[in-house]
Amino acid sequence: MxxxxxxxxxxxxxxxxxxxxxxxxxxxxxxxxxxxxxxxxxxxxxxxxxxxxxxxxxxxxxxxxxxxxxxxxxxxxxxxxxxxVARTFQNIRLFKSMTVLENVEVAMQRNIQYGTMSAILRLPKFYSEERWIKEKAIEYLKDVGLYQKRNELATNLPYGEQRRLEIARALAIQxxxxxxxxxxxxxxxxxxxxxxxxxxxxxxxxxxxxxxxxxxxxxxxxxxxxxxxxxxxxxxxxxxxxxxxxxxxxxxxxxxxxx
Missing domain, CATH: 3.40.50.300 (P-loop containing nucleotide triphosphate hydrolases)
Structure with missing residues (x-):
């Protein structure tokens, strides 16, 4: 190997x-x-x-x-x-004004395949991929025990849970x-x-x-x-x-x- x-x-x-x-x-x-x-x-x-x-x-x-x-x-x-390759940081670097779920979803944007026109016109490909992103993000939050707090702002999480959210966001990079x-x-x-x-x-x-x-x-x-x-x-x-x-x-x- x-x-x-x-x-x-x-x-x-x-x-x-x-x-x-x-x-x-x-x-x-x-x-x-x-x-x-x-x-x-x-x-x-x-x-x-x-x-x-x-x-x-x-x-x-x-x-x-x-x-x-x-x-x-x-x-x-x-x-x-x-x-x-993904990483977390010594000093937590979350998007604190975004929700817990949004913090994970934003890390997955590099994987989207639909183009600008699909997004503007809301074509089926746009909806299918956005649905997939949300489903995967929820899976990562369940992995780290934060599913119940998915709609809270990241800044409101206790320190230890912010650390877990960083790990979930890193996992979203696959x-x-x-x-x-x-x-x-x-x-x-x-x-x-x-x-x-x-x-x-x-x-x-x-x-x-x-x-x-x-x-x-x-x-x-x-x-x-x-x-x-x-x-x-x-x-x-x-x-x-x-x-x-x-x-x-x-x-x-x-x-x-x-x-």
């Missing part, structure tokens, strides 16, 4: 600072991967490189597309999205790879437990490859099959949770201990 994502010697410089330096990763289809590291380690910068927000200074990012590796480093974010940037941030223990269950469920249902940044180590250790560790922009370790928990370089990075 070929990797769905391969990162080779990836570097991103900001002036004289290397926020990400010579990072390599290999992600197989269907894996649930953790990306951890102290604050300022370069985790979100790496996500931004993988999703096209930043262009690499050096290195390659290859994604498996139609059975062949495709270089996506430096591509526009919307083009990477069209290949089957991704192959889903990046979750600190999905449990600000959640209480029960919400975190529910999120852990949700991540497992959506991975199985939609056959997703999931890569998540998270500071909640209990979540990471319980849910991730493999973990990559960044420190000062460099990859210092990767392995299964048990290997990472006992890695002396990881212990030093988090605790500042001499080894």
């Amino acid at each position: 070929e990797p769905i994502l391969e990162v080779k010697n990836l570097t991103r410089n900001f002036g004289g600072l290397a926020a990400v330096s010579n990072v390599s990763m290999q992600i197989m289809p269907g894996e649930l991967i953790g990306l951890i590291g102290p604050n300022g380690a370069g985790k979100t910068t790496l996500f931004n490189l993988l999703t096209g927000v930043y262009e690499p200074s050096e290195g390659l990012i290859e994604m498996q597309v139609d059975g062949k590796p495709k270089q996506i480093g430096g591509m526009k974010p919307y083009k990477i999205t069209n290949l089957g 991704p192959k790879i889903l990046y979750l940037d600190e999905p449990a941030a600000g959640m209480n223990p029960q919400e975190t437990a529910d999120l852990t269950k949700l991540i497992h469920e959506i991975r199985e249902k939609y056959h997703l490859t999931i890569i998540l940044i998270e500071h909640d180590m209990s979540l990471v250790m319980n849910i991730c099959e493999r973990i990559y560790v960044l420190d000062y922009g460099k990859m210092i370790a990767n392995g299964n949770p048990e290997e990472i928990k006992n890695n002396e370089f990881v212990i030093k990075a988090y605790l500042g201990e001499e080894i």
Whole structure:
């Protein structure tokens, strides 16, 4: 089996600072991967490189597309999205003046096939596709437990439910790879437990490859099959949770201990 994502010697410089330096990763289809590291380690910068927000200074990012590796480093974010990549953000980015349902529906607009005239004249194709969009959006909201709140404004949702809505909107893109940037941030223990269950469920249902940044180590250790560790922009370790928990370089990075 070929990797769905391969990162080779990836570097991103900001002036004289290397926020990400010579990072390599290999992600197989269907894996649930953790990306951890102290604050300022370069985790979100790496996500931004993988999703096209930043262009690499050096290195390659290859994604498996139609059975062949495709270089996506430096591509526009919307083009990477069209290949089957979705993400959530560290700081929630919802359309807060829109309803919960509308937030999910708007993510599906890239899939519409009807043209401008069909929309203006309200031809059958327009109605059939709009009906399909609504039905699918409702399915995603049911997946994340927000169906009952579909007509509420997004801004009125509690914090944990806004996080879930972001995940539903990301699912609406119909991704192959889903990046979750600190999905449990600000959640209480029960919400975190529910999120852990949700991540497992959506991975199985939609056959997703999931890569998540998270500071909640209990979540990471319980849910991730493999973990990559960044420190000062460099990859210092990767392995299964048990290997990472006992890695002396990881212990030093988090605790500042001499080894």
